[in-house]
Every structure is written in structure tokens, then in C-alpha cells.
Amino acid sequence: MSGKSKPKVAVWKFASCDGCQLSLLDCEDELLALTEEIEIANFPEASRAVVKGPYDLSLVEGSITTPDDLSRIQEIRRLSKTLVTIGACATAGGIQALRNFKDIHEFVSIVYASPEFISTLDQSTPISSHIKVDFELRGCPVSKAQLVEVISAYLNQRTPNTPAHSTCVECKRRGTVCVMVAKGTMCLGPVTHAGCDALCPTYNRGCYGCFGPQENPNTISLGDRLREQGADSAEVVRAFRSFNAGAEAFLKESERHEKENQKH
Amino acid sequence: MNKPGVIDREGLNRLIQTLIGRGYQVVGPTVRDEAIVYDNVFSIEDLPAGWTDEQEGGTYRLKKRSDDALFGYTLGPHSWKRFLHPPERRLWQAQKDSLDFDIVPEQPDNTKYAFLGMRSCELHAIAIQDKVFIQSPHTDLHYQSLRQNALFVAVNCGQAxxxxxxxxMQTGPKVEAGYDLVLTEILDDSHHSFLIEAGSEAGKNILEEVKAGPAGAGEIKKAEEIVTNTAKQMGRAMETGNIKELLYENLEHPAWGEIAERCLSCANCTMVCPTCFCSTVEDVTDVAGDHAERWQKWDSCFTMDFSSIHGGAVRNSTQSRYRQWMTHKLASWQDQFDTSGCVGCxxxxxxxxxxxxLTREVAVIRESTTCQEENFSGSEAQNENS
Structure with missing residues (x-):
């Protein structure tokens, strides 16, 4: 990039906890190298300064939950050459997509003293439901190594290495003993997109599905197996309804078990 | 020529110390995370004394034995593949200078491994991987280096x-080839010993240093009985007669679709398989673009990327991917490497x-085919024992 101006990179926030933006700040070792190569034009967690657009690369965190979000995301798309969504909120609607299963107006009336000041949508939706997204980076939060990889791939004009296979592949490469087979632990690893390097199973927990569905998720077969291993339908519903509750494969499977739960 | 000897637990410990003394990194069974996995072993204290496992489809449980057997388990999740053909390995690095870039290839790993507690099926699996990585037109120098340096201390299975x-699959349970030393664990109320035999010059040389006592006829007979008994305990069986033709003739069998309803395409089967050898390469760069690396990583025919070519993935359905895996393992592997790809572990x-x-899925296809033949000709099903 020598001799040329550095690409302008902007980070945008929608409905989210800011954890994915913080992952970028957490890239301590690579952060200096990054700032050598890019100009940070907007990064709410790092600085209030905003450089005017257009932007070469926009990283978008969070889901669309308000009428204002709807117009703001269109404007950001208009100003961005390349737009990458980061994290479960931006790619699947996030934990706040749990509202999609209930009546949002009831929540608002219970939670807020003056509900008339609340302007919100009844669904939390991923960014890709509203605009064209060039690349989606999964995770709750995103893996900082993958975030650096995506930026690095962008700067070097190559495809990022973010495999869409199951988390099981990461467990097996690490040599982690399968918690589902060896202990009967409830684990979403077989249907979950890789990226975390099998963090939870390596520490003796089942996978929570933070990276959403893998490329070819057989959630029905896994759901049936979890039931055989002793989980009741309510537990399976909860397993599929977390950070990626709105991702289609997880959504359908949670609804299947919810129906079954209601029958009993 | 190679007379069997007998060692006790202390003798086994001497064997481990002898191997370490000769510069080997001894890897053997240890208990971790409620399973028996292969890891570094420094003395018999690291071995899974008194532990065994109970296995079924989709289930593994570590259990206590009523005795102190050191090799009283069957097989854990790991195979020796992770040492000879590691899950992730850098192939080369490239560094940019002012005009050009330099490629720095990775040197083959010259670690001297001694694998302790290898089972017959595992030795067969390594013989198969040797065909893939060494006896092929494209020798994997890394594998070859590790393989040539490695020493194999096998154990005859005391239980299946x-x-x-x-x-x-005709791959066990008796250890018959490809080993440097082989042990049979003999355990009864009064004593705990190991029949030990050398299978190579290196093994003989080590055995001399370990100083085994002479084996009596009773011990030799007992060891034979143990492995004969294990052969009778097989939890599964697979009819292998004409298996290649059977699968080739049934590529459109409804069983593939039925399996795909259950298959998670998670790739676990390929990762734990001791003969599956597929890998992918990932090219990475640093942020500045001055440094690049190429990494080899275990891959699986169950991923979409695996069959991705110009225009997209060739095997889009789970059905086609499972069929690819099983027909390769049991049928086209024979065409490719002149052996089955399955060792029955x-x-x-x-x-x-x-x-x-897979033993059940093969049986389903075979039974339906046999039924069809019966319907056509009314003849009896052929006994296709190989």
C-alpha cells in the first residue's frame, strides 16, 4: 500500500453489546500493524472522531431493531465499498432475536415506565435482511484471530480462511475428547460453524452454538439425539435459542421442539 | 530366533526408561478428560492402570476395572495418525524483500517417537498410510521422516x-507384523506380567537392554489363549466378500438417503479414522503482506470445501458425501491402494x-441386494465369506 493513501475502515454499531468491536481492540499484538495499514475512520469503542465517508471497508456490528436502524444501514451501505458484518447480532439477529418469538409490545409495556417514548421494531433481524453484505464473520463474539484474518485478507485481496465446517473438526484437530460421546454432554458442535477453535468442549463444556449453523447443519438428527441422551424438549429449545436463535436452521429446530413441548 | 521373554511391571518401566534413554519421545495411553488418549509417557505411572472403556455407537464411557491392568482398554478416540500426520502443519513460509520474496520450506520433523501400546488394527492402519504417504509418487517427506525414526511397541488386545x-477385516486382534516389540499382558490373582517379543533388529537390541526373563511354556500358552479369546469377543462383524462390487452396484441404493437423514456431516468419522489422510491447505498473510505461510490441515470429504472446484461443490448432498466416504473406504480404496481402507477399529x-x-449400513445394502437376487432367481443367498 506504500505511496497510496491507506484504506479507510469504519466500524459501525447497531443493536449489540459491543463485544465484537472490543475484539478488535483486543487484537493488541496486531493493532499497531493494522493502524499502519489502515485509517480508522469511525470506531465508536475507540474514538469519538468520525472521518467523513466514503469508506473502503465497513465492519458492521449489531442487528436491526429500530426504525432508525433501517435507514442508517442503507446510508452506511451507500458509503461503503466493501461491507462486512461481524458477530451473531449482525449475521443472525443476536440474542435479542428472542423477541421474535414473543410480542415486543408486551415487553415494552412491562419494562418501560413511559412506553410511548420507545420506538422499536417487533423483530431483530440480521444486516443481510436489509442490504447486500459482502462477507459475514460469525461468532458471539467474533474470534479476534478471524477478525484480523478478514482484514488481512481484504488488504491483501485474498479470500479469508474462515471454514464453514462443523466445530467437531476443530475439536478433533486439537485432540479434544468429544464431550457428547464420552460424557453425554449436550453439545451443538456437530451443527455449529467452526471459528472458536472448539473453546467450550476443550474446557469440558458442550458447544453453545455461538458461531451459528455450519454449512450443512442436520439439526433434526442432532435434536433427536439430544433427546435420546436425556434432554427434554424445553432444554433442546433453549439450546437452539441463544445467540443465533434467529439463524434459520436453529430457528426451525427450536420451533420443532417447542411444538412438541406444548403438546405435553 | 526371537524367543519371547517375560517382564513384570518394573520390567515395563525399564523398557520405557530404555526408550527415553535412547532418545525416544515415548507416547502411550494415558487418562485425560474421561477417555484414554495418547500422550507423553515417562513411566508406568502414566499408564491407565485399572481403567477400561465401554463403547457403543455414539457412546464411550471410561470405567474402572476390577484389576490393575495397564492395557485393559480397547481403543480411545485418538489414533497415532495425529503424530505421524499431524492435524496442522506449516509447509512453508515466504518473506518479501524489496524486489522479490524468499520461500523457506519447513524442514521434515526428525522427532524419534516410540509408540507404546499400539494395537494390531493400528499397525495395519499405519501400513495403509505408508502406502499413501511413502509408497506413492508424491512422498510426504515429513511423514516419511517421522515414520522412519519411529519405534513401535505393540500390545495384543486382551479384550475386544x-x-x-x-x-x-483380517487386521487383528493378534499383532503379526510391522512391530518392533510386542507385549501380551498376563494378569491373574497371583501375578502381573508381560510376554515380550521382538519383531525387528531395533526391538531385539532394546529387549537385550531391558533384560527380560525367559518365558515358560505356560506363559506362552496363556498369551495365545488371551488373544484367541479376544478374537471371539468382537462386538461387530462386517461381511467383506465382494464388498467392492456390492457397493459399486448399489450407488443409487435408497440406504444412502436414509443414512443422510441421520448423518450430521460433522466429519468426526474421518477425523478419528486411522487411515483417512485427506488434508487441505490454507494460505495466510500477515496484515502488511510481507510474510505469507502455507499450512496443511486435516480435512474431510464431509465438508463442502473438500469437493469445491470451479463453479462450486461437486458433492452437495450429505447423501453423496457419505456415499463417497464409505465407497472410498471399502471399495475404491482397493483400486487405489490395493487394500481396504478400513481396519475394523x-x-x-x-x-x-x-x-x-458402517457395518450395519453395509449389511443393509447387502441384505436388500440378496433379497432382490432371491426374488429374481429363487436361488439361495450366496455365502460370500472371504
Whole structure:
């Protein structure tokens, strides 16, 4: 990039906890190298300064939950050459997509003293439901190594290495003993997109599905197996309804078990 | 020429110390995370004394034995593949200078491994990987280096697991070839000993240093009985007669679709398989673009990327991917490497989260085909024992 101006990179926030933006700040070792190569034009967690657009690369965190979000995301798309969504909120609607299963107006009336000041949508939706997204980076939060990889791939004009296979592949490469087979632990690893390097199973927990569905998720077969291993339908519903509750494969499977739960 | 000897637990410890003394990194069975896995072993204290495992499709449980057997388990999730053909390995690095870039290839790993507690099926699996990595037009120098330096201390299985079927695949349970030393654990109320035999010059040389006592006729007979008895305990069986033709003639069998309803395409079967050898390469750059690396990583025919070519993935459905895996393992492997790709270790059955059992799936296809033949000709089903 020598001799040329550095690409302008902007980070945008929608409905989210800011954890994915913080992952970028957490890239301590690579952060200096990054700032050598890019100009940070907007990064709410790092600085209030905003450089005017257009932007070469926009990283978008969070889901669309308000009428204002709807117009703001269109404007950001208009100003961005390349737009990458980061994290479960931006790619699947996030934990706040749990509202999609209930009546949002009831929540608002219970939670807020003056509900008339609340302007919100009844669904939390991923960014890709509203605009064209060039690349989606999964995770709750995103893996900082993958975030650096995506930026690095962008700067070097190559495809990022973010495999869409199951988390099981990461467990097996690490040599982690399968918690589902060896202990009967409830684990979403077989249907979950890789990226975390099998963090939870390596520490003796089942996978929570933070990276959403893998490329070819057989959630029905896994759901049936979890039931055989002793989980009741309510537990399976909860397993599929977390950070990626709105991702289609997880959504359908949670609804299947919810129906079954209601029958009993 | 290689007379069997006998050692006790202390003798086994001497064997481990002898190997360490000769510069080997000894890897053997240890207990971790409620399973028996292969890891560094420094003395018999590291071995899984008194532990065994119970296995079924999709289930593995570590259990206490009533005795102190050191090799009283069947097989854990790991195979020796992770040492000879590591899950992730850098192939080369490239560094940019002002005009050009330099490529720095990775030097082959010259670690001297001594694998302790290898089972017959595992030795067969390594012989198969040797064909893939060494006796092929494209020798994997890394594998070759590790393989040539490695020393194999095998153990005859004292029990078979519920997912074992080495007898069907003619790969065990008796250790017959490819070993440097082989042990048979003999355990009764009064004593705990190991019959030990050398299978190579290196093994003989080590055995001399370990100083085994002479084996009596009773011990030799007992060791024979142990392995004969294990052969009778196979939890699974697979009819292998004409298996290649059977699968080739049934590529459109409805069983593939039925399996795909259960298959998670999670790739666990391929990762735990001791013969599956596929890998992918990932090219990475640093942020500045001055440094690049190429990494080789275990891959699986169950991923979409695996069959991605110009225009997209060739095998889009789970059905086509499972069929690819099983027909390769049991049929086209024979065309490619002149051997089956399956050694009957049963890991793919145990470690499949939903317990898909290839012995059962082969039987389903075979039975339906036999039924059809009966319907056509009224003749009796052929006995196709190989």
C-alpha cells in the first residue's frame, strides 16, 4: 500500500453489546500493524472522531431493531465499498432475536415506565435482511484471530480462511475428547460453524452454538439425539435459542421442539 | 530366533526408561478428560492402570476395572495418525524483500517417537498410510521422516470392544507384523506380567537392554489363549466378500438417503479414522503482506470445501458425501491402494455423535441386494465369506 493513501475502515454499531468491536481492540499484538495499514475512520469503542465517508471497508456490528436502524444501514451501505458484518447480532439477529418469538409490545409495556417514548421494531433481524453484505464473520463474539484474518485478507485481496465446517473438526484437530460421546454432554458442535477453535468442549463444556449453523447443519438428527441422551424438549429449545436463535436452521429446530413441548 | 521373554511391571518401566534413554519421545495411553488418549509417557505411572472403556455407537464411557491392568482398554478416540500426520502443519513460509520474496520450506520433523501400546488394527492402519504417504509418487517427506525414526511397541488386545470388528477385516486382534516389540499382558490373582517379543533388529537390541526373563511354556500358552479369546469377543462383524462390487452396484441404493437423514456431516468419522489422510491447505498473510505461510490441515470429504472446484461443490448432498466416504473406504480404496481402507477399529462408530454404524449400513445394502437376487432367481443367498 506504500505511496497510496491507506484504506479507510469504519466500524459501525447497531443493536449489540459491543463485544465484537472490543475484539478488535483486543487484537493488541496486531493493532499497531493494522493502524499502519489502515485509517480508522469511525470506531465508536475507540474514538469519538468520525472521518467523513466514503469508506473502503465497513465492519458492521449489531442487528436491526429500530426504525432508525433501517435507514442508517442503507446510508452506511451507500458509503461503503466493501461491507462486512461481524458477530451473531449482525449475521443472525443476536440474542435479542428472542423477541421474535414473543410480542415486543408486551415487553415494552412491562419494562418501560413511559412506553410511548420507545420506538422499536417487533423483530431483530440480521444486516443481510436489509442490504447486500459482502462477507459475514460469525461468532458471539467474533474470534479476534478471524477478525484480523478478514482484514488481512481484504488488504491483501485474498479470500479469508474462515471454514464453514462443523466445530467437531476443530475439536478433533486439537485432540479434544468429544464431550457428547464420552460424557453425554449436550453439545451443538456437530451443527455449529467452526471459528472458536472448539473453546467450550476443550474446557469440558458442550458447544453453545455461538458461531451459528455450519454449512450443512442436520439439526433434526442432532435434536433427536439430544433427546435420546436425556434432554427434554424445553432444554433442546433453549439450546437452539441463544445467540443465533434467529439463524434459520436453529430457528426451525427450536420451533420443532417447542411444538412438541406444548403438546405435553 | 526371537524367543519371547517375560517382564513384570518394573520390567515395563525399564523398557520405557530404555526408550527415553535412547532418545525416544515415548507416547502411550494415558487418562485425560474421561477417555484414554495418547500422550507423553515417562513411566508406568502414566499408564491407565485399572481403567477400561465401554463403547457403543455414539457412546464411550471410561470405567474402572476390577484389576490393575495397564492395557485393559480397547481403543480411545485418538489414533497415532495425529503424530505421524499431524492435524496442522506449516509447509512453508515466504518473506518479501524489496524486489522479490524468499520461500523457506519447513524442514521434515526428525522427532524419534516410540509408540507404546499400539494395537494390531493400528499397525495395519499405519501400513495403509505408508502406502499413501511413502509408497506413492508424491512422498510426504515429513511423514516419511517421522515414520522412519519411529519405534513401535505393540500390545495384543486382551479384550475386544463393542464396536470392534478387526476379525472381519483380517487386521487383528493378534499383532503379526510391522512391530518392533510386542507385549501380551498376563494378569491373574497371583501375578502381573508381560510376554515380550521382538519383531525387528531395533526391538531385539532394546529387549537385550531391558533384560527380560525367559518365558515358560505356560506363559506362552496363556498369551495365545488371551488373544484367541479376544478374537471371539468382537462386538461387530462386517461381511467383506465382494464388498467392492456390492457397493459399486448399489450407488443409487435408497440406504444412502436414509443414512443422510441421520448423518450430521460433522466429519468426526474421518477425523478419528486411522487411515483417512485427506488434508487441505490454507494460505495466510500477515496484515502488511510481507510474510505469507502455507499450512496443511486435516480435512474431510464431509465438508463442502473438500469437493469445491470451479463453479462450486461437486458433492452437495450429505447423501453423496457419505456415499463417497464409505465407497472410498471399502471399495475404491482397493483400486487405489490395493487394500481396504478400513481396519475394523470401530472408531467411526463410537465417535459418530449419532452412532452411524458402517457395518450395519453395509449389511443393509447387502441384505436388500440378496433379497432382490432371491426374488429374481429363487436361488439361495450366496455365502460370500472371504
Amino acid at each position: 470392544g463393542n464396536t470392534c470388528f478387526c476379525v472381519s 470401530g472408531r467411526c462408530i463410537t465417535w459418530c455423535p449419532v452412532g452411524i454404524d
